[in-house]
Amino acid sequence: MIKLLVELSKSQDDEIGDGTTGVVVLASALLEHAEPLLDRGIHPIRIADGYDRACQVALAELGRIAEDVPTKDGLPDRSSLLRTAKTTLGSKIVNRCHNKFAAMAVDAVLAVADLEHRDVNFELIKMLTKV
Numbered sequence: 700m701i702k703l704l705v706e707l708s709k710s711q712d713d714e715i716g717d718g719t720t721g722v723v724v725l726a727s728a729l730l731e732h733a734e735p736l737l738d739r740g741i742h743p744i745r746i747a748d749g750y751d752r753a754c755q756v757a758l759a760e761l762g763r764i765a766e767d768v769p770t771k772d773g774l775p776d777r778s779s780l781l782r783t784a785k786t787t788l789g790s791k792i793v794n795r796c797h798n799k800f801a802a803m804a805v806d807a808v809l810a811v812a813d814l815e816h817r818d819v820n821f822e823l824i825k826m827l828t829k830v
Contacts (some may be wrong), residue, residue: 700730717787773814780805 711722769776784801799830813825
């Protein structure tokens with residue numbers, strides 16, 4: 700089971716670059732709650748089907764509460780993007796740097812975004828570390 704959690708964490712880091720702790724916590728909770736079901740004789744596929752159904756319900760709810768980013772002349776509203784970036788960076792950087800790093804992130808994404816297809820190739824964004 701530990702190998703599975705490590706692989707999940709690596710996959711999350713490779714794909715998104717963040718959220719590894721959340722993935723491990725969620726997967727651990729799902730596995731912990733599956734154990735009593737297995738002990739009751741419920742087939743693993745039925746448990747997995749239940750998790751898939753729960754995922755569909757969660758995605759539908761997220762779709763219901765999601766907010767569209769306002770656009771002007773086909774471009775996303777910068778202030779909405781900055782608020783989103785600041786929220787996302789909230790646990791990663793100190794408070795006094797939020798505005799600067801949020802602006803850098805928004806500028807980087809907008810520089811490579813395919814707004815027509817609503818897609819961003821994150822492989823085109825690189826991060827350099829300087830002392």
